[in-house]
Amino acid sequence: LEHQLRFIPAVAEEDISKIAAMHDIGLACEIPHVVNREICLTNKIFLYLLTGNSILFSNTKAQTHFFKSYPETGAIYPYDNAKELAVILQRYAQDQELLKRHKEAALSLGKIFFNWEAEQQILLKLVSDL
Numbered sequence: 001l002e003h004q005l006r007f008i009p010a011v012a013e014e015d016i017s018k019i020a021a022m023h024d025i026g027l028a029c030e031i032p033h034v035v036n037r038e039i040c041l042t043n044k045i046f047l048y049l050l051t052g053n054s055i056l057f058s059n060t061k062a063q064t065h066f067f068k069s070y071p072e073t074g075a076i077y078p079y080d081n082a083k084e085l086a087v088i089l090q091r092y093a094q095d096q097e098l099l100k101r102h103k104e105a106a107l108s109l110g111k112i113f114f115n116w117e118a119e120q121q122i123l124l125k126l127v128s129d130l
Helices: 013-021 035-039 043-050 061-069 082-094 096-112 116-129
Strands: 025-028 054-058 074-077
Touching: 013 043, 025 043, 025 074, 035 061, 043 054, 043 096, 054 061, 054 082, 054 096, 061 074, 074 082, 074 096, 082 096
Parallel strands: 025 054, 054 074
Antiparallel strands: none
């Protein structure tokens, strides 16, 4: 099938980025049942950027802020609204150009801005200057 939603079992940590890169969309779904889930950005968002996945953000405070800053990287939906999530997935299935643009924007942002290899130089310089 051209469009599939696949659920795979848990994988070893060292295989996560390889598997994410084989897919189009990363689900950054969070349910804010504790304050931390409302205010944090989890590592999966940055993994999805680095592997070139369009990201589906849930509308927690932190993810909403990130999405508003980088709307070209994916789409956002109300965390408690599966129908809206389905609408977004359907939109991607029908508009492959939109999906491609979001994937390319995410990968570019991951390579250029949210990239530890580049950012660590800034941190190391700051520590060195102290």
